[in-house]
Amino acid sequence: MIETRSLAFAYPSGPAIFSGFNWSVKAGEAWAILGPSGCGKSTLLYLLAGLRRPTAGQVMIEGQVITRPRPRTGLVLQDFGLLPWATCEENISLGLRIHGFYGPDGKHAPLDSKPGDIRAITGHWLKRLGLEDVRRHYPAQLSGGQRQRTAIARTLALNPDLLLMDEPFASLDAPTREGLQNLTLELRAEQRLTTIVVTHAIEEAAFLGRRILLLGTGIEIIENPEAGTPAYRGSVAYQQTCQHLRARLGEANPHSVTAPAGVGAFD
């Protein structure tokens, strides 16, 4: 589904964040991208989302080179993604209204998108994510968990096939975070989504990622095939994965580049 070819990125007047990066993601996979702050994991996500242009190489999704946000890719950010002047309900319907604004042009909205009933779709997601009671609240009146559920509902209302999440639960307290992580698993199964979650939290990567892209020590892919159910959190395999990730991250030294041959380098 996703392929990066010799991808490179550097901020203007900054060092290369990565170069020659090749990676592929199959449809339906659940990835976590884990790494310390400043390792370029959010940048990678923005490149996949089409919100940044690579300095060299390409991001291909479903065979198309990404040069701008792709209509079927959903993005959920850590915070500040909701319109402060729109209610919970208006925020959830925002993407649908934007698609209606342009019509199915294949550029801003998928070619096959139908002018669905915005109210019905919004109502469905309000209900599915338990936001009916706060539908008329503004983001400032919502709890952190409710805000993130609103952001998720807004993205899923557009019926994406790929969901990108950038530290989506980092600012939430532990019980809320775990609840939303479980919800993410449920929604992934329901919507048959390919998911990529960027996180700096080892436990989150181990819980949500069946495959984990570890950045910072170079690039490493860690298989975690048993992840994907809420019960996994209590298992021995989960503990072992966390321990393994912790050990690998502990060795991380952002100044050394030890990329496996042919995979690329993260500086």
Add this chain to the structure above:
Amino acid sequence: MSKRSLLVASLLLLAAWQLLAWVVGSGLLPLKARTNILPGPLEVFPVFFAQLPKELGAHSLVSLRRVIGSMLLSVALAVPAGLAMGQSQRLNRLFSPLLYLTHPVPKVVFVPVVVLFFGVGDLAKIVVITLILFFQILVLVRDAAANLRPELIQSVRSLGAGRRALFVYVYLPASLPAVLTALRLSVGTAVAVLYVAELYATQKGLGYYIFLQGSTLFNYPAMYAGIMAMALLGLGLYFTVDWLEQRLCPWEYAD
């Protein structure tokens, strides 16, 4: 603020005015002027209400038309300019020094110049007030657009929004509170400048009415009725903008 406390404050102000009028009228103060220069509200109110359906009302409407016209014109000009500057760092770099130099210049001194260019009609008055409102709105709208969080813009772009949709769904609503704040802050100045503008080459408007009654006819109660009308005009506009802000920007008031 509660309606009750506003009412109490109004009554206090009127009482102070009446008291001062009695003191001045008594001739006890060592004033050089005549003793009839400060009629109290008991004398002015009847004149105000008697004149309102006649001359005073007509002059008030002319003044109101000029202020509203300037408000609409300045919003129409300053909002697009402010949004453009707030969105584009290049435009901002280009125009900010210009703004920095021209913003603090007192626009009221341009009244004679504007009259030369735009004549004696309504347009000249509207242009003068627009000069003042334009800068206030421009600066606040620019800052509102520039201070939008990049995460917000990116996440709305990820929903498919291009430039036009960003404008409709993000920049325009984000600038609305800035526009109303700018109007609220500058409506007092606008009315003050209107007064000055209406002293020039016109026979309509409250400025002209006040000047005529006070300096030509020496009809002080009528002059004060005119001053009252002008004060109420400013106050009414202020309340209207306040009300609009609560209606149009309910998220700013949500607890």
